Amino acid sequence: MSFRKILVANRGEIATRVVRTARALGYRTVAVYSDADAQAPHARLADEAVCIGPPPAAQSYLSIPALLDAARRTGADAVHPGYGFLSERADFAAACAEAGLVFIGPPASAIEAMGDKAGAKRRMLAAGVPCAPGYLGSDDDSDERLLAEAERLGYPLLVKAVAGGGGRGMRLVHGTHELAGAIAGARREAESAFGDGRLMLERLIEHGRHIEIQVFADAHGHAVHLGERDCTAQRRRQKVIEEAPSPVVSAAMRERMGADAVAAALAVGYVGAGTVEFIVDAGLTHYFLEMNTRLQVEHPVTECITGFDLVEWQLRVAAGEPLSAWLPNGQADIRFSGHAIEARLYAEDPYDGFKPQTGRILHWQPAHATQAGRAPGAAASSVRIDDGIAEGGSVTPWYDAMVAKLIVHGRDRADAVRRLVAAIEDSPLLGVANNGRFLRDLLQHPDFAAARLTTTRLDEWAAAGAPLLQRPAPDDACWLAAAALAARGDVPTSAPAGLRPASVAWQTIALQCGSDTRRWRVRLAGDLVEFDGGPSVQLLGQEGHRWRLAIDGVTRELVALRHAGGWHLAHQGAGFVFTEPSAAPDQRRQADPGRAHAPVAGVVAQVLVKPGDAVSAGQPLVCVEAMKMEMWLNAQAGGTVRAVHIREREAVSAGALVVELDIDTVSTVI
Template sequence: MKRILIANRGEIACRVIRACKALGIETVAVYSEADAKALHVEMADRAVAIGPASPAESYLNHERILAAAVAEGAQGVHPGYGFLSENTAFARAAEAAGVVWIGPTPQSIEEMGDKERAREIAKAAGVPTLPGSRRFALDELAGIEGAAEAVGYPLLVKATGGGGGIGMRLVDAPEKLLASVSGTQQLAAKSFKDGTIYLERYVPRARHVEIQVFGYGDGSAVHLFERECSIQRRFQKIIEESPAPGLPAELRARMAKAAAALAAHQRYRGPGTVEFIVDADSLDFFFLEMNTRIQVEHPVTEMVTGWDLVQQQIKLAAAGPSLAGFDKIAQADIAMHGAAIECRLYAENPAKNFFPSPGPLDVFALPPAAPHLRVDTGVRQGDVITPFYDPMIAKMIVWGESRDAALAAMLAALEESRIEGVKNNLAFLKAVIRHEDFAAGRLDTGLVERERARLLEAMTAAPAVR
C-alpha cells in the first residue's frame, strides 16, 4: 500500500497522516470549502476539494470521496472516527471500487452498529448485558409504555444506529416517556437517517469503562486493557484515563477477557472498543456497545502499552485476509506500564451547558510535545473553529509512573496552556482535575453534572494563566 486517502478532517486526519508518514505511505487529504487552509490539508502529500462546508455535501458524501480516491490512485481509504467511519454503505462502496477499506468488515460494522443486534451478539458471546427493549421505528409508540415498565425506571432512550451520546435521553418517570421517545426518534432520523430507538435500563451510579481490542479477522483477538471514560458532559467524554482507578484487578481481567472473546466471536478485524457500564456500587458490569473504529481516546492506550494502533490498523489492512507479512502480537506480549490521562479541549462555553463557541483562535499555545506529553490537534493559532463540525480543539495526553504522577503532569500541562478568541473548557478541565472526588478516583458518569456548580465556581475563581 503506497498511498492512502483519509476520509476525514481535523485532529484525526492529522493523526492518520503521521502514522502513514512513519510507514512511508503517501497521503491524500480531502477538504470542504471551510477547510481549504486546514492543517490536515497542509500536512498531506496531496489534497482534493470535495464540496461545500456542509458535512452532507462534503465529508459525508462518499461518492465524491471515493471518486477522489480512485482519481488520485489511492490503494486504501482510512475513515478516522465520526463521519463515515461506521457507515456500512461507504465501506462496501470502497471495496466495490477496489479500494482497501482500512477498518473492520462491513458485516461487523452493520451488526455491531445496530445496538439491538449488538446486545444479542454480546449475549451469545457470554457477555453480561443490561435489560433492554426491542426497537421502535420512527413515530412508532404502540407498546412503548409496556416495554418501559418491563425495562424499569429510570431508563435511557437511545438511538439504535447512533453513538457518541447523540439524542440520548434519561427518563425517570412514565409521564416523561412519550415526549422523550418522540424527540430521540426525530433526532436519530436527522443525525443517522435511522429513526429507530430502544430503551435500556439506567444505572444511577454508573462508571463508563471500555476495553480496547484488536482483532485479526481470523477468529483471534487481543485486548489492550481498559480506559476509564466516566468524566462526561451531555453523555460525551471529556477526560479519559488508563488504568481505571480503584477497579479490582479481577474485575478488570474479566471485562478484558469478555471484550476479547466478543471480538474473536465476530472475527473482528482491526482496532475496536467494547464499552461497558460498571455499577459503581455493586461493581457488576454490563455490555453497552461496540465501536467499530479507532476511538478519539486511543492515545491513552498507546501511552500505556507502547502500541501504535493506527499503524497496526494500516498494516493489517494492507496484509489482507491472508495476513501475509503481518506479525500478530500475542496477548502475553502486551503489557501496561504506568498511567495515562487524556483531556479534550473544546471551543465551548461550560457556563452555558457547554454550548459550542465557534470563532478565531487568536491565541493557541499548548506546551510542546515531550516523551511523556502528547498533543494531538488539527488546528493552529490563527485558525477559525467553524460552526460546521465538532468543536474539539485538541487533545492533551500525559503519562506518569503512577496515577498521581500523571495527574500532576496533566495539571502542569493545562496550567501552561493558553487559548484565547473562543470560549473554551480549559479552566473547567483544570477544575475537574483538582476536584477531590476525581483526584481520589471516586468516579461515575454523574460527577460533572452533580458537581457542575462547584466546578464552574472553581473555574472562575482560578487565577489567570500568563
Template structure:
C-alpha cells in the first residue's frame, strides 16, 4: 500500500465544500504549489472561495444541497483536470460511499479510506472497536435500538439520564437527552427523525448521559507507513445544542498523567483501524480523571486551528502530503505544545433567543488583528449568511504564552470585531470568557445551562436581508474567433445594489432599532426564519405555556417554537415543508 501511495502525485485539488473551510484548503494548496478548483451552487457565485481558487465550476443541478451531489462533484473534478478531492468538513467528508467512488474514479480522496470512514462513522461499530482497542466507551446499548419498547428496557439497564444518539451521525445531530422514562419517547422519536433527515440513517443507540463532564478530544494523524501520532488534546466543553462555541488547547483540566494516558489510548485506537490522515477522537472526561470514548471524526475538524497554533503544524498541508504517500513531517515532539490557544466560533445567532440562527446580509465587517491573532472566515461586507447552510461567520483564534494571555487577547479581539447586519454570538463570548469559574478552571459541558445570567438580551432589531440573487444574463462572446455561450453573474441588479450600499453606510446593529418580534396577545410569532420540519399540535388542541407548537429548521439547527401562553390552538398557519420569516404568526392561541 505504501509503495502504491508513494507514486501518487497531486497537482490539482477540487475542494468539495464552501465557506471558511474551502478558503482554508485553497490557501494551503497555494502554499503547496497545488492548483485549486472551487465548486459552487446557487447564491455562492461570488463567494470568497470561488474568487480565491485558480478555477471554479458550478455544481450541476440535482436534488438536495449542491455540495451533497457526490456524482456531480466527481464529474466536475474529472472535467476540471483535478487529481484529488478534499472534502473539508461536514457535507460529504465522512461519507464512505463518496470516498470509495472518488478512488474508483481514479481520483485521490484526501482523507482516510472508505472502510475506515464506515467503521468509525457507524457509532455503534466504533464503540466496539474502541473497546477492543482498550478505550472504554460510556456505558450504553450494544447496538442500535429499534423500538421505544426496546429503548425502555435498555434505559432501565443503563440508568437515567440517557443520551439517545444517531448511529450514523455526529456534530450534535440526532442527539437527545431523556432524564426520566416520561421523556424517553420524545427523545427517541426526535433523535430518529433528525438522524433520518441528516444522515439518511434512522438508527439510534443509547448511552449513559454524564451530568458534568468535560468534552475533550485528541488530534491524531497517521500516514501510509504505519506511523500514528496523537498531537495533543483540545477542550471543547462550552456548547449549545451539543455543538461547540469555544475550544482551547491544551485543556486546563487535563493533568500530565491524564494526558499521557489519553494520547496513548488515542494512538492505540487509530492504529487499530490503520488510520491514515487527520482525525479526531472525542472523549468525555469525568471529574475523577477517568475518560470515556465518544466517537471518532474521520476528517479535519472545525477547531483544528488551536492545535495548529500550539504545535506550529499546518494540518491541511499535512493532509496533502500524506495523501500523496509521504511520511508525516513531524514526530512525537509535537506533544510538547507551545503556549495556549483559544477559538471562538462567531456565528450569526441570537444568544438571547436560545442561540436561534439569524441569516441575513453582513452590512459592515472588520476583523481584529495583531500579534497572536488569527481569523478564518470567508466573509466581506455585503456577504449573505445563507439560511441553507451553517450559521458560522468566522473562527476567531488567539494565542498566548499562557492561558491568561490567550484569554486577554481574545477579550480584546472580541471587542475589536465589527460585524453589522446580523446578530452574533460575540456578546455571549465576551460574558462567558470573563466568568470567574471559566477563567479559573475552564468549563464543563453544562456551562451554558449552568450560567443563564451570561445570556445577553435578545437582539434589538431584525437581521438585514440580502437582495435577491438575480438570474444570470446569457451572452454570446467570441475569443480569438471561437464562439462561447456564457452566463454572466453580478451585473445589473447587483451593481445597482452595490452602488446603493456605498452611498448609505448602515448604522451599528448594536444600537437602537426595532424591538425583537415578541408573541403577545393570542398570536405566537416566529423569532427566526427557516423551514417547518414538524408540527406538534393540531387546531383545537389545548396547550400549556411552554408546549412545543412546531419545530423550525434554520441553518442546520432545529428550533422548537413553544406556546407563549396556555389555551386552545384556534388556528395554525404553518405546515411541514413551509417557510416562516421573523415575525410571522405561527399559531393563534385563545383562552380555554
C-alpha cells in the first residue's frame, strides 16, 4: 500500500490544504483543474497540474475517466478525493482500486453502505444507535407514497435525497401545501448532483442542535473518536460557523455520542477519516442523521483542539499504518485543549437573500495567520486561514460559494470568539460581495454567545427581517476616509514631494454609497485634507492597499483601493464602494415586465415555458442554479411567452435576457 505521488481530485481550499500536508511529508502532488480554474492557487501549488475539462463539474471534477487519465499521465499512484465532488462516490473509490491507485479514504463498501442515507439508518437502528423518526423509502418511491408517508409522520419534516450530502437534495417542509414543490425540487437537485433521485423523509427535530463526532479508523479493526464539533449555526441547511468542543456537550454526553459514532464506523468496516452527524433535541438527546465518509470542511477545529493533522492521519492509514503507531494507548491518547471556532467565508450577499456572487477579487491578503498544512496545535498561531483564492483571480458561478475558512484557537470560547472577530476584520475580501460582516455580527450576537442557536434560527431571522440581516452602512469615519482619498486622487503617499497635491482652493466632493449620497467642501494641503466646518484627514502612509490615516487626530489603518472609478473600503468585516453620483438625475426606468433577466450567473437548471405559452403573474419561468443554490425567475405580469433565449444545463451570465413576454394590457405587475 505504499505510494509516493498523490493526485488531489478536487479544487479550492481543500486541494491546497491536502497538497501542503502531503508535501510536508515528502509526497509529490498532482493538481487537477478545469478551464475555469487554470490560474487557481491549487493548480499552481502542486508539483504538477493537469487540465481535466471545461468548467461544468460534470465534465471535469466529476469525470472519473478524466481523473484516472490524469493519474496515469503523471504517474500518480494514490488519489485524495478531498470533500464534495466524488469524495463519497463508491464507484470512484472502486475505479481507483481497479486502476491500481491507493484511494485515500474508506473502502468502496463502506462508502456505499453509508452513502445510501436510508440504508445507513437501517444499519444504525440494527446497531442500537438512536435515529429520528422517518420514512426510509421503498420500491415505491412515487410522489403519492411520499405524500402519504408525510401525513403519517406529521410536520415539520425534511425531504432528503437518499444519496445526498452537503445540504443538497434537502428541503424543509412546514405543511402539506409545501410538500409537492419540495419533493420536485429535492428530486431534481439530487438527480443533478448525485445522479440518484430517490428520496426519504425525516421528522424535523425542532429547536435542535447539529453536533457531529469525528471518527478515525485504521485497516486493522481499530477506531477512535476525536470529540465533537457543534455545527448548529446554519442557513438553509448549510453550515456557517463550527466550533469544538460544543458549548452544550458534557463529558458524559461526549462519551455516549463518541461510543455511538465509533460503533457506527465499525459496523460498516470503515477505514480513514469520517464524521457521524447527530441532531440533538432540547433535552440533549441525540439522534443519528448520517455519516459523511470523508474529511469534513470543518475538520480544522478538531485539529486545533487536539494538535493532530487529520490529513497526515489519512495518509498514514492509507499507507497501512495502524492507529497504534501514534496512539499507543488508543482513545486515552486523545486530549483536548482550549476552544476552536471556524467561520466559512462565502461569496454571497447575506442582505439580499444570500444570493451567490461572482466577480474579480480585488483584495485578499489575510493578515497574521498560518496556512493549512501541518495543523497548528495548542502552542501554534491562534489564527489559521484555509483558502483557495488569490488576489486578481475570479469567483465563478461553477462551484461552491465558499472561498475561505477562518479558524481560531483560544483558551476558552470567549477568547476564541474575540480572536475570530478580529481575524475577520483584519482579513477583508474586496471585489466580490461576501458574508464577512454577517459572520462578525453573528459571532457577537447574544444568542450565539449564550449557545441558544438552533439549526433553523438563522432562517427564522431571515424570514423576520432581523437586524442582523439588514445591510450595514458605513460610519462617518468611512465616509471621511473615502472623501479624503477621492480628493487626493491616484497619487500614492510615497510619491516625491514635488508630485504630491499642492494646496488648492476649496472644492466640492460628492460620493455615493448604496442609496446614500454626501457632499463636502474640502481643501488639500499636501497630505492633509481639510473639511469645511469639519475635521481634517491626514494621509500618513500606504503599503499596497493598506492606508494609515489620521482622522481628527486619531490614527487608524484601513484597506482601500480604487477600481473602475470608485473607492472600495473595508471596515469591520464589511466592504463598501464609494462612487461619484451621476450629474444627471436618475432616469432609470422601472424594470420591464416583458423582459426576464437571470438573477445571478449560473447554470439553467429548469425551463418551464416555451414560446406561445400563456403565463400568469408570479408563475415560475426559469430556475438558475449557482453555487449549490436554486433561484427561480417568476413572471412579473401575465402574458404570452414571445421567446426563450436559453436551454437547460446552459451557462448564463448575471443579467442575461432569458425570456421575453408579450404582456397583457390588463395584467397587474406584481
